[in-house]
Amino acid sequence: MHxxxxxxxxxxxxxxxxxxxxxREALVREGGDGFRSEVAAYGALAGGELLALSHEAxxxxxxxxxxxxxxxxxxxVEFHPAYHRVMELAIAHGVAGLSWxxxxxxxxxxxxxxxxxxxxxEPGSSCPLTMTHAAMPVLRQAPALRxxxxxxxxxxxxxxxxxxxxxxxxxxxxGMTEKQGGSDVRANETTATPSADEGAYTLVGHxxxxxxxxxxxxxxxxxxxxxxxCLLMPRRLPDGDRNAFTLMRxxxxxxxxxxxxxxxxxxxxxxxxxxxxxxxxxxxxxxxMLTRLDCMLGSAGLMRMALSQALHHCRHRSAFGKRLAxxxxxxxxxxxxxxxAEAALALSMRVARAVDAATHDPREAAFARxxxxxxxxxxxxRAPAVVNEAQECLGGAGYIEESLLPRLYRxxxxxxxxxxxxxIQCLDVLRALSREPETAEALRVEFDAANGLHxxxxxxxxxxxDMLSAASExxxxxxxxxxxxALQASVLLRAGSPxxxxxxxxxxxxxxxxxxxxxPTDLDDGSIMVRGAG
Numbered sequence: 001m002h003x004x005x006x007x008x009x010x011x012x013x014x015x016x017x018x019x020x021x022x023x024r025e026a027l028v029r030e031g032g033d034g035f036r037s038e039v040a041a042y043g044a045l046a047g048g049e050l051l052a053l054s055h056e057a058x059x060x061x062x063x064x065x066x067x068x069x070x071x072x073x074x075x076x077v078e079f080h081p082a083y084h085r086v087m088e089l090a091i092a093h094g095v096a097g098l099s100w101x102x103x104x105x106x107x108x109x110x111x112x113x114x115x116x117x118x119x120x121x122e123p124g125s126s127c128p129l130t131m132t133h134a135a136m137p138v139l140r141q142a143p144a145l146r147x148x149x150x151x152x153x154x155x156x157x158x159x160x161x162x163x164x165x166x167x168x169x170x171x172x173x174x175g176m177t178e179k180q181g182g183s184d185v186r187a188n189e190t191t192a193t194p195s196a197d198e199g200a201y202t203l204v205g206h207x208x209x210x211x212x213x214x215x216x217x218x219x220x221x222x223x224x225x226x227x228x229x230c231l232l233m234p235r236r237l238p239d240g241d242r243n244a245f246t247l248m249r250x251x252x253x254x255x256x257x258x259x260x261x262x263x264x265x266x267x268x269x270x271x272x273x274x275x276x277x278x279x280x281x282x283x284x285x286x287x288x289m290l291t292r293l294d295c296m297l298g299s300a301g302l303m304r305m306a307l308s309q310a311l312h313h314c315r316h317r318s319a320f321g322k323r324l325a326x327x328x329x330x331x332x333x334x335x336x337x338x339x340x341a342e343a344a345l346a347l348s349m350r351v352a353r354a355v356d357a358a359t360h361d362p363r364e365a366a367f368a369r370x371x372x373x374x375x376x377x378x379x380x381x382r383a384p385a386v387v388n389e390a391q392e393c394l395g396g397a398g399y400i401e402e403s404l405l406p407r408l409y410r411x412x413x414x415x416x417x418x419x420x421x422x423x424i425q426c427l428d429v430l431r432a433l434s435r436e437p438e439t440a441e442a443l444r445v446e447f448d449a450a451n452g453l454h455x456x457x458x459x460x461x462x463x464x465x466d467m468l469s470a471a472s473e474x475x476x477x478x479x480x481x482x483x484x485x486a487l488q489a490s491v492l493l494r495a496g497s498p499x500x501x502x503x504x505x506x507x508x509x510x511x512x513x514x515x516x517x518x519x520p521t522d523l524d525d526g527s528i529m530v531r532g533a534g
Contacts, residue, residue: 008316011309011404012051016117017043019534020304022342022497023113023349029495030353032109035098039113042093050089050121056082057122057258058407064250064262075247076161077214077260084159086125086258090118091157091169096132100153105356112297112352116345119301120308123411124258126298128171128212134290135172135219138230138283142274144199145232148172148217163236164216173215175207175233175264176284182208183424185221185228185281190266192222192229192273199273201231203245203266213247213262219274219284226277230284233271245269255410288419289358292372293351295415299383300344302408306390307341309405310334311533313394324393325529333389333517335525338532339499339506340386340516343488344379350491351375367442370432371487377425377477378484380416387412389516426476429483433468440468443483450490454500456508457489499528 017023017040027033060080068074094101095118098111111133119126132152139149148170156169164170181187190205203222210218217234237243244267251261275283311334314324324330354368391398391405398405416422432439447461460482467479485507492500502523506512511520519525 006318008313011312012048014047014051014308015044016047016120019047019308021531021534022345023116025495025497026345026349027109027113030106030109030349031356032106032113032352034104034106035102035110035113038094038098039110039117042095042114043117045089045093046117046121050086050118053082053086054122054124054258056080057086057124061257062250062260064247064260066247073242073246075213075242075245077247077250077262079159079214079258079260083125083258084157086122087128087159087171088157090122090125090129091132091155091171094155095126096129096171097153097155097169099133100136100149101155108356109349109352112293112349112355115294116297116301116304116348119298120305122258123298123302123414124256126294127256127259127261128173128215130291130294130298131174131211131215131219131287132170132172134287134294137286137290138219138274139232141283141286142199142232142272145272145274148232159214161214161236163238163240164234165238166240167216170216171212173210173212173218175210175218175220177209178206179208183420188221188223188228190220190222192224192231192271194225195270201229201271201273203231203233203269203271206263206265208263209251210262210264211259213250213260213264219287220271221280221284222271224273224277228280229277230274230280231271232274233266233269237270243269254413255407256414257407257410289355289368289372291419292376292425293348293355293368295419296344296348296351296372296375296379299380299412299415300341300348302383302412303337303341303344303386306387306405306408307334307337307532309398309403309408310337310390310393311529313397315533329517330393331525331529332519332521333393334532335502335523335528336506336516336519337386337389338528339503339519340382341532342497342499343492343503343507344382346491346495346497347371347375347484347488348379350487362438363442363445366436366438367446369436370429370439370443373425373428373432374480374484374487376415376419377422377429377480381422383415384409384412385516422477426480427473429480430471430473430476433471443487446490447486450493453493454489454504454508456504457486457493460486460489460508498531502528 065076095114099107151170154169158167192201248263351371354364358365387409
């Protein structure tokens with residue numbers, strides 16, 4: 001009988017909360033401990049049922065059915081049943097609505113933890129979950145849309161393609177970018193013409209990228225008589241009829257396969273104005289802070305799952321006479337990945353606390369405003385390199401779909417592109433620092449709180465004023481990178497994290513190369529690996 005040995009067991013059936021000591025500490029540290037039971041329950045679900053459902057949802061991608069058998073236009077996207085089950089579980093557990101259903105201190109921190117856990121299991125569905133969650137501040141600007149806001153907070157999923165009056169809960173998508181404009185949404189050409197009904201408009205034009213096309217409603221930007229304006233466009237009209245827009249095609253994307261994204265044309269579609277005419281960008285910025293935070297959390301979740309996959313493999317596979325996890329060079333790589341993943345989570349959860357306090361604390365609001373742009377730039381940029389390094393830990397097995405890592409690798413570039421690419425984030429940081437002096441003050445306070453805790457941190461922070469005074473567009477990436485590293489170090493140092501010393505020496509000092517796996521050899525990589533494994 002032929003027997004194959006030296007193979008790791010199946011990864012599934014994990015408790016992502018129990019295995020993540022850094023998450024458990026961050027939830028308490030940032031004020032979300034009152035929701036511990038809810039987050040713990042979702043961590044067990046994410047590493048079990050959700051992870052299994054994710055395989056099904058990704059293998060059978062969404063399909064566009066433009067017409068029914070009789071030739072009628074229906075513009076319906078069909079999903080594998082696993083996708084709907086994922087959405088049902090996520091929304092019921094508050095991934096899209098906890099912050100609004102239970103507006104208590106720490107709710108945004110707990111919801112951030114839920115989003116981080118969800119992204120590890122099924123990142124594709126995080127797109128509509130994020131947009132539904134982030135739409136609430138925009139919806140609240142229009143009293144006439146209270147039913148929509150109430151149904152976001154209801155934490156109920158209903159996949160039926162019917163008017164919202166017949167649904168217990170809703171999901172939201174977005175349509176911002178057009179062919180000719182991309183990130184420059186002020187170049188949008190879609191027109192919004194006022195109709196006879198108060199606050200209602202008709203839309204004519206297109207969107208090159210409209211996310212989650214089976215959502216119940218979409219926040220879109222269009223040119224009204226008073227300028228670029230934000231509007232809510234329902235999928236179904238109040239009487240149940242289809243709204244006048246056409247799904248031209250679904251995007252064939254690098255990753256994010258379980259979720260549908262579309263190209264759409266508006267042919268007199270009805271929409272309601274949100275905010276004043278000409279204030280579209282200012283209105284939509286109410287949700288940008290929340291979507292950027294989710295980009296940070298998503299990338300941190302990807303890095304965490306990649307680390308978990310690599311550790312699992314290396315602890316169960318041997319080569320050259322001993323386990324991979326006992327090989328000195330492999331230990332260096334695994335510890336380096338663990339440091340990167342924990343630093344990403346630590347900053348993301350700190351920003352979630354700022355978002356939680358933003359409504360009543362101006363300094364925290366200013367910090368959230370700038371830290372989301374800084375964190376999104378850096379954390380999302382790190383994810384592809386970290387996931388690829390984890391693939392190398394598995395070797396050829398990390399290139400095979402069954403290992404999960406190819407899916408993570410395809411997903412990894414998304415968050416750096418979505419909600420503004422890296423250059424957009426850097427320009428936004430420069431804009432905030434020059435026009436909103438309270439953001440620079442918020443950063444100063446954050447750095448001062450960790451002053452004296454590590455010489456490499458102190459040296460970096462001491463040089464920041466000169467970098468800020470000499471800030472230019474061409475040099476803004478270096479500035480934002482330094483700010484991001486300083487913020488991560490500040491959180492880790494003040495938390496007393498066991499990885500703070502390794503982070504500061506390797507990321508802020510000169511004790512690290514340009515590649516992962518180049519940590520100083522005198523660090524305790526074993527304890528870092530153990531911490532990463534929970």
